[in-house]
Amino acid sequence: MIELICGDITQAKVDAIVNAANCSLLGGGGVDGAIHRAAGPELLAACQALPEVDGVRCPTGEARLTPAGNLSAQYVIHTVGPIYDQVRHPERLLAKAYESSLELAEQTHCNSIAFPAISCGVYGFPHDEAAFIALNTCLNAEIPNLHIQFYLFKPLDLTIWQHTLNSLL
Numbered sequence: 001m002i003e004l005i006c007g008d009i010t011q012a013k014v015d016a017i018v019n020a021a022n023c024s025l026l027g028g029g030g031v032d033g034a035i036h037r038a039a040g041p042e043l044l045a046a047c048q049a050l051p052e053v054d055g056v057r058c059p060t061g062e063a064r065l066t067p068a069g070n071l072s073a074q075y076v077i078h079t080v081g082p083i084y085d086q087v088r089h090p091e092r093l094l095a096k097a098y099e100s101s102l103e104l105a106e107q108t109h110c111n112s113i114a115f116p117a118i119s120c121g122v123y124g125f126p127h128d129e130a131a132f133i134a135l136n137t138c139l140n141a142e143i144p145n146l147h148i149q150f151y152l153f154k155p156l157d158l159t160i161w162q163h164t165l166n167s168l169l
């Protein structure tokens with residue numbers, strides 16, 4: 001089941017909140033900053049404890065799991081979407097970021113997960129194309145009984161996601 005919500009993802013009452021992070025996993029602006037502020041320093045410490053290669057804790061398209069600090073969720077799943085105009089196949093990497101996150105949710109027996117609009121902020125992905133990839137990937141994931149929420153921060157994004165979901169169903 002997919003539910004679309006306009007609001008702040010840090011308020012989501014789910015097992016896992018997905019963070020649109022950068023490769024270092026050391027926090028940043030946008031939704032990443034909001035999640036770290038709400039979760040508190042425990043989240044940054046958990047990220048810092050993850051293995052890194054040349055400062056990269058999570059390559060683009062992959063995902064990493066940590067506890068969620070002060071958030072009501074049990075886990076934060078950090079994933080890194082593509083920077084739209086810096087990679088060859090941004091659509092594949094965006095789908096992979098959603099797939100990697102869903103895989104971790106399944107492996108850890110989550111019943112519910114909340115996604116932001118990955119790559120739709122400073123990473124510059126066109127929102128209609130991102131909505132199609134996000135929703136299509138989730139609809140095709142076939143994880144039984146996983147309740148998937150999308151937190152769209154801006155009303156226009158909620159409208160785009162609603163139209164796209166209607167066209168896919």
Ligand code: ADP
Pocket residue numbers: 007008009010020021029030031032034035081116117118119120121122123124151152153154157
């Ligand atoms: P990226 O670097 O992947 O583009 P951003 O954080 O810049 O990530 O933006 C991703 C999306 O998250 C944007 O659509 C932005 O409007 C949205 N966003 C920002 N803050 C929040 C929040 N607190 N809850 C949900 N979505 C948010």
